[in-house]
Amino acid sequence: MGSSQSALNFGAGPAKLPSEVLYDVQQEFLSYKNTGMSLIEMSHRSKEYMEINDNAEKAVRELLKVPSNYKILFLQGGGCGTFAAIPLNLMNRTGSADYAVTGTWSAKAAKEAAKYGKYSQNLRDREVFPDESTWTLNPNASYLYYCDNETVDGVEFPKIPNSHDVPLVADMSSIRCYIWRCPKNIGPSGVVVVIVREDLLGNAMKVCPSVLDFTHVAKEKSIHNTPSTFSVYVMEKVLQWIKKNGGVAAMQTQIVPLTIGSEVGLIYHFVGGKNGNESLEAKFVEEAEKLKMYQLKGHRSVGGIRASLYNAITVSDVELLVKFMVEFQKQYGPKP
Template sequence: MARVFNFSAGPAMLPQVVIERAREEMLDWQGSGMSVMEMSHRGKEFMSIAAKAEADLRELMGIPSNYKVLFLQGGASSQFAMVPMNLLPGKGRADYINTGSWSKKAIAEAKRYGQVNLAAETSMTCPAQDALQLSADAAYVHYTPNETIQGVEFPYVPETGDIPLVADMSSTILSRPIDVSRFGVIYAGAQKNIGPAGLTVVIVREDLIGECLEGTPSMFQYKTHVDADSMYNTPPTYAWYLSGLVFDWLKNDIGGLDKMAEINERKAKKLYDAVDGSGFYANPVEPSCRSWMNVPFTLANADLDATFLEEAGKQRLTTLKGHRSVGGMRASIYNAMPEEGVDALVAFMADFEKRHG
């Protein structure tokens, strides 16, 4: 059976070469006589896998030496609590920017542990830098660079002065180069641009590690995982291994994040041009804040939504239904979505409009 073009927002498609390599190594990883799934996380075989994955990620993102890289469980949603638990002590107050569904969830969780100042709140756009109402005494400023449901993406990194900037990069990490030194904490669930579900990557500056709110469980303390090299408990070893294969693919097959950014920008432009050049499709997001990764769009006649999805599926274009809170369609075009998939979707959209418009 031919593989489909999977436009899911997550878990998302993986590079085919990564899946093929994992298949080759499934029963016997490099002569070890066992699968990665069977390895002790403290054995020399897996330790070498873990070390290479971290080294490749550091190289790809240019992560400075004064940052720790953690490979954790719990998804990005667990970081909604871990961030305030680890960063609020001594301040008790944080700034949050609300641009969509995931921002709202992070804000709701943070309110359990301290005071939240809403620095800005927008819908289908993102606030300008001079519109941010930042607190002088905030422990940190939190934002979501890319909202997967609304398809809203910041075209800039907020300036926060000496206050640490925290970013939920689940849906945009590794899509382009970033300056990690501008952030205090970066966290990302793996299932969009890194690897399979079950792993969360956290990049945290060393000076933000150590102090926690009273009563914080050991598993929710960054220091616990830093001291144990992410091996305090049994980590999600197979997801870590697959993520390492993705990092290797980005480095050696794609040629780094500069090249990945060129591809992603080109893919997004093709899809937005198809939407904007049509009288049949529409995108609700302010053009300057449109996401490269998640492209929502509506049909002129919502009664045709089911027909669109059915016909797209027959063309091997799957998982295009928009989030239930927004409706319409959503095409998630993360790193692993080949340009061929976007071309196929654009061609189908044009044909569908011709027949139903």
């Protein structure tokens, strides 16, 4: 099962980025725009970085058609930091919030919200998706929170839930969400994109740190303190790459389906089975890495195997993975 192809990255977290973008980053790394300095050495208030910051914001607004009455913020702290930022900024409106708890990530968000006010949650048994007709929503909630796609649990909302005039907060950070319905990762770790309606600003709790205060961050154009400049820089390049290649609509048409042919259907059934063999899974990862196929191990909380097919992944990449999986099943699977 030997192969000489370059590394294939099927990671679900930090994931594959377009080769064209990585090449540009490489070319500019030692001297950004012939300044003789790397971008990571420059002041975050330099004209060079300010231009990157402004262009990234403009690209998000253009690609997603963000209305003018919404602010686009670049925050630090990852998803977990944002779990806290949301109630700290929004729950103060009425002192309570609703959470649709449909899996691991929304459960973490709800647990964080419990530190700052009252909240109700609509639970599921993680086997059956919750029908909205069964939800009990608080009409006086500050917001309704949901996670569009629970990557750990394999649950994705089929449509945007009806919040009945209550502000809706959506975690769109995972695959097949938001602009991430194209490539999930639009840059390296270190930056979170928050889009918030202007009339929801100005209600942060007094205990809210200024670096997480949406109102303050908006006023400071996401440069209250030293931001993750390199992450924003790469993100801006990926956004421009998306624009160059036809925008969000074009990216959506290029998404690699999970059911290309009978072989993929067969293998995904094998990978997604609930009766996984841990030793066989370890062998699968080991053999895959010999072929330079990386990050196929499932999330640490559930184990198993997971292949994330983001837009930087090509059809030929998937075909190589499928070929390996079929061969692996023939060699290690049940014998007729």
